Amino acid sequence: MTEELIELTNTLAPDLVPVPVDAEDVCPMCRSWRPAGEPRCNNCVQAFDELTAPCELVIPISLYSKPSEMRDRLTFYKDGDESQQRQYAPEVAAILDRFFVEHGNQLQDRTGGWDVACVVPSESRVPPHPLERALSNLPARYVPERELLLARDVGNVGHRILSDDAYRVKENVVGLTVLVLDDVYTTGGRSQSAASALTLAGAHVAAIVVIARRVNPDWKPEVRAMWDRQAARPFSFSEEPWWV
Ligand SMILES: [Zn+2]
Numbered sequence: 001m002t003e004e005l006i007e008l009t010n011t012l013a014p015d016l017v018p019v020p021v022d023a024e025d026v027c028p029m030c031r032s033w034r035p036a037g038e039p040r041c042n043n044c045v046q047a048f049d050e051l052t053a054p055c056e057l058v059i060p061i062s063l064y065s066k067p068s069e070m071r072d073r074l075t076f077y078k079d080g081d082e083s084q085q086r087q088y089a090p091e092v093a094a095i096l097d098r099f100f101v102e103h104g105n106q107l108q109d110r111t112g113g114w115d116v117a118c119v120v121p122s123e124s125r126v127p128p129h130p131l132e133r134a135l136s137n138l139p140a141r142y143v144p145e146r147e148l149l150l151a152r153d154v155g156n157v158g159h160r161i162l163s164d165d166a167y168r169v170k171e172n173v174v175g176l177t178v179l180v181l182d183d184v185y186t187t188g189g190r191s192q193s194a195a196s197a198l199t200l201a202g203a204h205v206a207a208i209v210v211i212a213r214r215v216n217p218d219w220k221p222e223v224r225a226m227w228d229r230q231a232a233r234p235f236s237f238s239e240e241p242w243w244v
Helices: 004-015 042-050 069-078 082-112 131-135 189-200 220-231
Strands: 059-064 114-120 149-153 167-169 178-184 204-214
Touching: 004 069, 004 082, 004 204, 042 069, 059 082, 059 178, 069 082, 069 131, 069 178, 069 204, 082 131, 082 178, 082 204, 114 131, 131 178, 149 189, 167 204, 178 189, 189 204
Parallel strands: 059 204, 114 178, 178 204
Antiparallel strands: 149 167
């Protein structure tokens, strides 16, 4: 790990919110809030209702809410003006890089490893996805061959919209194990639709790794309680993650 990576990511750490361990009010799949007595959050229930093969192992590096510096970073590294993109894109890449340097071996042990990593394509942007570009400056290490396996297809996808045919798998993936990467997980519409498409095409999805899972503390007091609990804790890149 380079000094620069440590220094940059340590500067960003105060903007990150630790992902909760198992608890009654935590969705065991995506680490957001879940209603009392429910097995999963509403988003994950919907993923199982509407997709053939959602991925049960979702690994957010951080939680985020809106408004926040983290939300701006994850929005404007791709949609901002030139100076925002210049500042935020290396920060987004560094967060993912630090995660893999700290926990890549553990993730390989936990999942059995993967053959390729694949970034979920944009709705409308011309490929490559800005996350792909942000990653392309980094050493391969734990994210080998970030092939553009997926393209948008006919199915609808977006906020609370999931479909098996939202993405077309462009290559033969039969027997391949794929790690799905995305920047944010808001309802899981995009990354879970991608995971389902890959699985239906014959791949095994090892996990979905996202930089941040959105939580909306304004939705209900119970969500706020869970958010406040996590936001009160300092974030550390080296802390043992919940999924180990
Ligand atoms: Zn969930």
